[in-house]
Amino acid sequence: MATREAPPLPKTPAASGAIDAATARSWLGQMLLIRRFEEKAAELYSAGKIRGFLHLSIGEEAVSVAAIAALTEADNIVSTYREHGHALARGLPPGAVMAELYGKANGASRGRGGSMHIFDVGRRFYGGNAIVAGGLPLAVGLALADRLRPRPAITACFFGDGAVAEGEFHESLNLASLWKLPVLFLCENNYYAMGTALDRHQAETDISLKGGAYRVPSVAVDGMDVMATASAVRAAAEQVRSGAGPFLLECRTYRFRAHSMYDPELYRSKEEVEQWKRRDPIALFRARLEGGGILAAAAIEALDREARAVTDQAVAFAEAGEWEPVADLLKDVYARELPCG
């Protein structure tokens, strides 16, 4: 196996435009909420309140927030098992998300799915998929439905760099492009698929180059820069919305935590993680807002306090939730009782 180049640090584009205080507050508030919410979830995992798989997106908050900011309520979202950030940015009640992590009946999916399977059909949040790349065909289908009905909306589909290796990535991009469907493919490239570094799973490590094989326009963006990401997503979403067909946006980011709570992180050095932490998307955004005089330190601290308070309320909501009765185990396997057998 030849050694290939180390993963490049994403470049921050020269300018990612100006931002007003209200937007800044909203985005930073969401990023802080995701961060605090997930920090708390990690604690609760250690305390045994959350079990199974728990995948944190700490470090990747800018992508969730920027991407979903560009969507309307009519747009569909297809997510992955690393989806707390997407769910919260989409506006799912934090309590319903936390209760889902607990497995309580007041959770977003009635507790049945847990961390990896958060759904909210009212918010067009189509989950939560624990099969890597499994969501891409679903996104193509949702977009196809919108095209046929017709309904003016786009479908945003999140997936990781690891998913790019799966056949479903290839089939889905081809299909979406062939049929000019309104799908915004959002690759959250955090340079690792579990313990396998990008250059050890992709022969071509520049994911944004892969759209060409399907005539899908594609661009890479610094996913640690929420403003740069937001403007890239906005431009991509507009293009998709215009009827030009799908778009592939690669957001270069990094997860600061382990892949899941089981992961001993043997595959990367502390130094590498520290190096990336210097580009913490929250710290970067905060510094820019403070430096640019858009939000004062005190306002930012208030946002953080609010994030913690909302998280605490979410925990309280989850704690207060009931367990689904065992008698309901078979409910909703099908929509209706069988006429026979």
Place this chain on the structure above:
Amino acid sequence: MATREAPPLPKTPAASGAIDAATARSWLGQMLLIRRFEEKAAELYSAGKIRGFLHLSIGEEAVSVAAIAALTEADNIVSTYREHGHALARGLPPGAVMAELYGKANGASRGRGGSMHIFDVGRRFYGGNAIVAGGLPLAVGLALADRLRPRPAITACFFGDGAVAEGEFHESLNLASLWKLPVLFLCENNYYAMGTALDRHQAETDISLKGGAYRVPSVAVDGMDVMATASAVRAAAEQVRSGAGPFLLECRTYRFRAHSMYDPELYRSKEEVEQWKRRDPIALFRARLEGGGILAAAAIEALDREARAVTDQAVAFAEAGEWEPVADLLKDVYARELPCG
């Protein structure tokens, strides 16, 4: 569904080099044998001697012959269900191939596979795969074995344009490139996957552009020009043999016959077929050889007579074959009898 451009006729490169009489005789002889053999197979199908699926490569003979001419005896070949041409060009006894089409026990695969499953392990002909794109991972594995043993050889893997849409194309090219394996991916682009034209199954119709997504060098060649194809394959095979990793060669060709014997050909016009027949690879090669004074018309006629004679002998061999005894049905499901159960 947007209408895209009509499939371009492949361009014949300015010069595809000189050829000596012996090589010319060999190549033309093989092409004629494939043609006559398959014409006979079609007749035998109508006569009920051959059943099931029969996929003819008439029109595509130049690719089979040119590709396999560039391989050594040590190289592996992975083929498709449209593989009579590959098998004959590889030197499988025509009788064994025809007997396989009959399903006789003296067939290449003891008659069990029929037209779609011709194997010859001694000639490193790994079949015959009726799952579109199913052979690509096998080719990657054969090449991996050669790399690890090590054994200096390359693996040539045939597949159609339709196979390019399958996830296995994507996964296999990535894997082969990532591991720098000696695989020569040979796409026989005949512009149709059954009844679905290239531009109705591929968003990007230029298959040779698809290697880029995997850092696999790729080139397209006029697959109706046996000399152009041979030199392209030679160059590609040399590169693969040198250890540079895989290569994707797209051979643009056309099938003159129906997809299989069941196909009513509703999806293309007679005119389109006629237009392509004007670039019949046998006629083109023949004209060039005669025009260039390399082979005389009489010599060519002799080759054709020989092809017919060999075909007749193959039929006689098949006719004389026995049916595998019913008692042997379960033989070779496993290599050995079970100790229990």
Place this chain on the structure above:
Amino acid sequence: MRMTYREALRTALTEALSADPRVFLMGEDVGRYGGAYAASKGLLEQFGPDRVRDTPLSESAFVGAGIGAALGGMRPIVEVMTVNFSLLALDQVVNSAATLRHMSGGQLSVPLVVRMATGGGRQVAAQHSHSLEGWYAHVPGIRVVAPATAHDARWMLPAALREPDPVFIFEHAMLYPEEGEVGEEPGPLPLFAAAIRRPGRDVTVIAHGGSVGKALAAAEQLATEGIEAEVLDLRSLRPLDDATILESVRRCHRAVVVDEGWRSGSLSAEIASRISEGAFFELDAPVARVCSAEVPIPYPKHLEDTALPQPDGICAAVRGVLQPAQAAGAKA
């Protein structure tokens, strides 16, 4: 009206596309080619490429897209050319189509219909002759039916389209050219009920899809020997119509299950087990099974015929369960 199974399917597809704008048909070669088995011939011309949609060779993506389109409010009919190729899409079926409703706490619906050909008999060898509908019948969250007659080919599709959950329709490849009587109405049987195709009293022969005809042929032969076999067509593989199966077996006291799947782990085992569980003390002999030989189906006709269930084998199995010596000896 008499028509072929293929024509019955085409009638059903035409009606479905006409009746509901949310319905569309999607799959490899369903359009220009007319369908690998010609079931959709002419539909592209009639309904246009948006509603009769040729797909690339991308089984996982287009089955998954069918699931997504169903989530998005459409009523897709996805044709997978054959069950052999459906393995490439099985992840989408098992992990998405079957789970989404339950896993989302009842929020999501996947009203998807997937049709595919199954079975052997056409000398298309080991990679094109599988009978894997039994695997699908194992998966909670989906429904599985197998029309054995032209009438059912005509009427199961609209019934499947009315289901709020994914329904998989298995069409045996040998049936397409078979002619049968097709009623003007669906008839009294619900989608998931078994049918008694021939009443009898001595033994219940249970079959589905392409095996029903073979069971009926066997019953004809047995009748000449004075044995009256009841032939039960399962029609639905998930759910199984236990009530009808058990009622018949309780009357006949003996049962033979015919299943073109490889014997070990085939659906026949489930049926035999349910019969034993539900009517053990009414059985005069163990339930017998007639299945495919455990071998990749070979190409030559004589070997393929030997590998697949045949009327002769069914007759032999019936005679086996009726052997009075063995049964009596044990009851003593």
Place this chain on the structure above:
Amino acid sequence: MRMTYREALRTALTEALSADPRVFLMGEDVGRYGGAYAASKGLLEQFGPDRVRDTPLSESAFVGAGIGAALGGMRPIVEVMTVNFSLLALDQVVNSAATLRHMSGGQLSVPLVVRMATGGGRQVAAQHSHSLEGWYAHVPGIRVVAPATAHDARWMLPAALREPDPVFIFEHAMLYPEEGEVGEEPGPLPLFAAAIRRPGRDVTVIAHGGSVGKALAAAEQLATEGIEAEVLDLRSLRPLDDATILESVRRCHRAVVVDEGWRSGSLSAEIASRISEGAFFELDAPVARVCSAEVPIPYPKHLEDTALPQPDGICAAVRGVLQPAQAAGAKA
């Protein structure tokens, strides 16, 4: 020597890689990460990246590449992280690995070993808790085993590597941390033989993989009630060791099959059918089955526990088949 199931696997892998230069291990995260279940931890360092080969997320391609490498003379061990993801590679298994020898008229050999985790119990929800080894056991041309003990985890791998045909090893995800005694030698049982884990006389409880421990726990409980259950560990799912199964059932006259697959169409049905076929007149009650509820396995512990087979359910099933009233009434 006592060690965990995980350590037993690692010992077996280390030995295999040391003993035969044709052996290599390949799969997602088997190298740097150390294996999703840490079975291959340290092997990359010991044997290098050519022999402990991390793959991209490309199940179909790397399982297919394993088949190809086996054809090419190597002895690959492919790890598919879990059976859930193996669906993506099932086409390669069913259509290539299982068919190539027969379809080529005996020319080709696929001496491939595929390992994967299976089963539920870790609260990882509907897409990560399948028990689909029964599907694999349906396919002629491959072999399927399920080590239930650390000893078998240690010794089944080398035995599988000696097989000339593809062998699939199913490791129940709950077993990796379980400790057990591992012998210095493989012992007398061949790879495809069932084992009696606890002798008994009243009922045969048949289980495999992660269910064996539950069956033994149930047997302990039953013993306190005066019921002596014989616990049979299938070990091999294809072939099934009919002789050992039937011998036990003929002695005990009653049988319960435990299977973590969803009940309908699970391997338990095949086992129950074979028992009925082979020992019908020696059975005092219908074979009972304890399987998973027919539901995508939910995340919360109380629901997951309810959905999966448990010792209590096994005890109840045993008591059911022992109910003298019913059995006696019928025999009268």
